[in-house]
Amino acid sequence: MTHSLRIPDLTIPARPDQGTARPAVGPGDAGDAAINDIDVIRVAGEARLAGTVHVVGAKNSALKLMAAALLAPGRNVITNVPRITDIAIMGEVLRRLGCGVRFEADDPPDPMIARDGSPRSRQVIIDVPEEPGAEADYDLVRRLRASICVLGPLLARRGYVRVAHPGGDAIGSRGLDMHIAGLARMGAVISGEHGFVIAEAPDGLHGAEIVLDFPSVGATENLVMAAVLARGATVIDNAAREPEIVDICAMLSGMGARISGAGTSTLRIIGVPELRPVRHATVGDRIVAGTWAFAAAMTRGDVTVTGVPPAFLEVALDKLVSAGGLVETRGDAFRVRMDDRPKAVDVVTLPFPGFATDLLPMAIGLAAVSDGASLITENIFDGRFMFANEMMRLGADIKTDGHHALVCGHERLSGAPVRATDIRAGAGLIIAGLCADGVTEVSHVHHVDRGYPDFVADLRALGIEVERGTAPEEPDLAI
Numbered sequence: 001m002t003h004s005l006r007i008p009d010l011t012i013p014a015r016p017d018q019g020t021a022r023p024a025v026g027p028g029d030a031g032d033a034a035i036n037d038i039d040v041i042r043v044a045g046e047a048r049l050a051g052t053v054h055v056v057g058a059k060n061s062a063l064k065l066m067a068a069a070l071l072a073p074g075r076n077v078i079t080n081v082p083r084i085t086d087i088a089i090m091g092e093v094l095r096r097l098g099c100g101v102r103f104e105a106d107d108p109p110d111p112m113i114a115r116d117g118s119p120r121s122r123q124v125i126i127d128v129p130e131e132p133g134a135e136a137d138y139d140l141v142r143r144l145r146a147s148i149c150v151l152g153p154l155l156a157r158r159g160y161v162r163v164a165h166p167g168g169d170a171i172g173s174r175g176l177d178m179h180i181a182g183l184a185r186m187g188a189v190i191s192g193e194h195g196f197v198i199a200e201a202p203d204g205l206h207g208a209e210i211v212l213d214f215p216s217v218g219a220t221e222n223l224v225m226a227a228v229l230a231r232g233a234t235v236i237d238n239a240a241r242e243p244e245i246v247d248i249c250a251m252l253s254g255m256g257a258r259i260s261g262a263g264t265s266t267l268r269i270i271g272v273p274e275l276r277p278v279r280h281a282t283v284g285d286r287i288v289a290g291t292w293a294f295a296a297a298m299t300r301g302d303v304t305v306t307g308v309p310p311a312f313l314e315v316a317l318d319k320l321v322s323a324g325g326l327v328e329t330r331g332d333a334f335r336v337r338m339d340d341r342p343k344a345v346d347v348v349t350l351p352f353p354g355f356a357t358d359l360l361p362m363a364i365g366l367a368a369v370s371d372g373a374s375l376i377t378e379n380i381f382d383g384r385f386m387f388a389n390e391m392m393r394l395g396a397d398i399k400t401d402g403h404h405a406l407v408c409g410h411e412r413l414s415g416a417p418v419r420a421t422d423i424r425a426g427a428g429l430i431i432a433g434l435c436a437d438g439v440t441e442v443s444h445v446h447h448v449d450r451g452y453p454d455f456v457a458d459l460r461a462l463g464i465e466v467e468r469g470t471a472p473e474e475p476d477l478a479i
Contacts, residue, residue, distance in 0.1 A: 038473075040443045041456060044465040045415050045436035049301035051462045055289045055308050056082050056121035057282030059451050061244040063146040064221050065251055065282060066090050069126040070097070070153040071225060072255050074277035079106055079123040081282055083453045085446070089144040091124065093136055097150070100127035120453035128277070132157060138164035138195060151179060151199060152222035155188060156229040159201045165192065178219035182210045186223075186230055207232030207271060215240040215265065215351045221248055227269040228257040236267040242352040243312050247283040254278040284308035284332065287358045287424070288452060290316050292462075294362035295431045296336040297325045298369055303462060306333040315355045319345050319363070323370065344372030344409055349379050360384050361428030367407035368396035369435045376405040387425035390418040394432055394440065415440040423451035430455070434464065443471055 057080035067090070069076035081087055081103070091101040103122040134154055141147045141164040154161040165176070176197065180190045185208040188201045207230055212219055220240040225248075227234035239245070241263055249262035255278045258270040289308035296303035297320050310317060310329035317327045317334065323342040328335040344367060349357040357380035367374035368391060378384045385400045392398055395414035399406045415438030420426025426448040433440025442448075445468070448455050459466045 038443075038471045039445050039468060040441050040471045041430055041445045041448070041466065041468050042439055042441045043430055043433040043459070045433060045438055045440060046412070047434040047464050048299045049292075049296050049303050049434070049459075049462040049464065052304040052306065053292050053458050053462060054306045055284050055292070056080055056453060058082070058244060058247070058285035058287070059084060059086055060146075060217070060242075060285075060287070061247045062087060062124075062282045063090050063144075064149050064244065064248050065280060066094060066124060066126065067147075067149040067153055068225055068248055068251055068255075069128055069277075070094070070099070070132055070150060070157060071229065071252070072275040072277045073128050073130045076126045076128065076277045077123055077279040078126070078251075079279070079281045080121050080284075081106075081124050082285065083120050083122055084450055086144055086146065086450045087124070089140060090147060093140050093144070093147045093150065094126060096137070096140070097133040097135075097154070098129045099132060101125070120457075134158045134160050135162040136164060140164075141166050146218075148176065148179070148197075149218065149221055149225070151197065152183070152225035155183065155199050155201055156205060156226045159204060160199070162196050162198050165195050165197055178212050178214070178216050179222045182208075182212070182219060182223040182236070183226060185210050186226060186234065188226075205230035205271075207234040207269075209235045210237065212236065212238040214238070217242055217244065220245055220267070224249065224252065224259065224267060224269060228252055228255075228259070228271060228275065229273075230269075230271040232271055234267075234269045234271070236269075237265065239265055239267045240351060241265060243283055243286060251278060251280040254280055284312075286312035287356060289313060289334075290356065290359045291362055291424075291427050291431070291452075292458075293317060293320060293327075293334070293336045294359065294366055295434070297323060297338040297342055298362075298366050298431060299434050300338045300340065300342075301462075302335070302337040304333060304335040308332060308334075310334040315353060316359055319347060319355070323366065341411065342366055342370040342409075344370040344374040344407075346375045346377075348377040349384075351380070357381055357384060358424050361387060361424045362431065364388065364391060364396070364398065364405060364407055365428050365432045365435075368394075368398070368409060368413060368432065369411070370407075370409035373406060373408045376407060378403050378405075387421045387428070390421065390425070390429055391432060393418050394429070394436055396432070412437055414438065417441045417443065420444045420447040423447050427452060427455065430459075 062081045145166040186205045217240040246262045249259045255275040261267045284307040322345045326337040347363040388398045393416045397408040413436035415436040
């Protein structure tokens with residue numbers, strides 16, 4: 001079996017006013033492993049994960065920390081940034097806003113090495129100008145919905161911002177209503193034209209009392225970043241409580257912001273006239289850590305995960321204990337061991353500290369090989385069950401009805417070619433393939449690259465027979 005890998009180039013098309021297109025990343029940048037729609041990952045089934053895996057910084061935090069750097073002119077340094085495609089795209093968003101962006105070796109270095117011999121995490125150095133740009137174009141926003149998080153900081157810094165509307169995702173619609181309503185409460189005038197969200201605050205932003213209809217992570221982040229430079233006090237009720245929110249509040253506080261209540265449902269921000277650059281380490285990725293925890297349970301393995309506090313995954317780890325697993329925790333590490341076939345458990349996704357929606361594909365994967373029937377309920381996104389059809393190609397017994405899925409477990413699944421539809425679905429399908437007879441081939445794994453710095457290398461380190469290659473070209477068909 002060959003283990004040679006082709007790492008494709010990530011090229012951002014030029015805008016009409018930019019001249020020749022250029023790579024979004026250069027040698028040594030975070031996004032060396034880039035988008036390739038035709039790559040596939042093949043895994044041999046009847047496998048068992050065993051060993052130790054180290055998890056680096058959280059994608060969902062690092063992207064927002066990079067946006068937060070816009071709030072302070074000068075040099076910001078963010079460490080423990082995962083080496084994934086999305087980080088490369090966010091780097092290009094910031095470059096087009098006039099920032100200098102480069103990636104260097106992390107300090108301390110990642111203890112595990114990626115497939116090409118380089119670390120899976122980097123530090124990003126962002127040099128922010130006194131007057132950054134105010135427009136984020138669709139050609140980047142469409143590829144990275146998280147780039148909408150530049151809305152808050154740019155409005156606070158510039159008093160004007162024009163950001164392409166990102167649209168929906170494969171996992172369901174995610175509107176900007178709460179972002180816009182909150183900013184309007186702070187004095188912004190919001191309009192839209194030609195696919196762009198345009199926000200203006202000619203007299204500056206002011207403090208306000210904001211109650212979110214839902215504890216949206218994205219809305220909370222945008223509003224906090226806008227509020228730190230607003231006049232007066234802002235209170236955000238029903239705020240998101242995720243570790244990534246705590247992380248961005250910690251970075252902003254290090255920059256001189258006055259924030260209290262991080263990690264609770266009520267955030268209080270007292271605006272300050274200006275912020276200063278900072279050096280900040282990204283919190284560990286709880287979703288990647290949870291992926292390995294469920295993979296250990298599904299394959300009846302024994303895996304130690306380091307780099308993420310177990311408290312970030314309390315509900316998920318409790319579910320694995322209920323399924324018959326042994327979970328040991330210490331510091332920023334935990335161990336999951338499953339000696340027998342898992343027992344069926346019900347799962348309901350909820351905002352943090354509830355069961356994370358991003359772990360739903362892994363929960364369905366566990367249910368598919370468990371003894372008994374599991375009821376899986378999705379309360380966050382309306383399209384999370386899209387990947388269930390791919391799981392059924394592997395022999396999973398799944399019946400969906402609205403926000404619910406009834407999964408009847410089988411001792412083994414059956415290897416088959418399947419397609420990743422999003423980041424977590426791709427990882428979930430690969431892991432499910434480890435519990436199948438024969439070989440499972442997962443295509444469109446560029447989705448996986450967006451959330452996992454080096455999934456193949458980590459699988460190999462845990463004893464899995466796996467390869468990444470290029471799918472055969474499909475024949476041209478025409479009438």
